[in-house]
Amino acid sequence: MAHSVDIHVGKRLRHRRWMVGMTQGELASALGIRFQQIQKYESGANRISASRLWDTAQALEVSIAYFFYGLDARDSDIPDDFLDAETLIHFYRTMPDAERRLLREMAAGLRETVSASL
Template identity: 55%
Template sequence: MKHPVDIHVGKRIRHRRWMVGMTQQQLAENVGIKFQQIQKYETGMNRVSASRLWEIARTLDVPISHFFDGLEDGAEADADRDFLSDKEAMELIRSYYAIPEHQRKRLFDLARVLSESAA
């Protein structure tokens, strides 16, 4: 049976890998394992050992704590679960961070105004 924390960590791995534009194969090669193992980690099927999580964090350029962000009493927050599984939202975020910072701020301000007027 999958543990909620393993599922959460796996989703955070997939999310970060996707955000940096890395394939499962590329991550696996950098960590020294087969891509099938990355698939199992990302679905929560297999637990990630501490040393492997350290390697993954180093490869994806995040602190290990990144993979535990959003946990509430050992279970995922509902908003985090919906966000990480929504491909459109993930693509929007990836595109957003590809925009130069000064333009990104203006886009953010526009999105905030639009969301306030829609409410």
């Protein structure tokens, strides 16, 4: 049975890989392994060694700490919607320029409305 830490690290790995637009095959190639191993890491079925975690962090351009973020109870002051914010950033970055402009205008209008009501 998979350990809860391995599952957490695997979910963070999957999320980051998705955020940078990398396939399992591309990450596997960067690490010199097969994509099936990435699947096992992401599900928590296989543990990631320290050296492989280091290489993975380098390939995904994050610190090793990224994979453990939110695991410790001491991180309870971190908002639960942190990953949702990352997802929104990903969608924003992949939007066409015209849609981004409209979204910025909408956000500016919302900010003005909220400021006026305070």
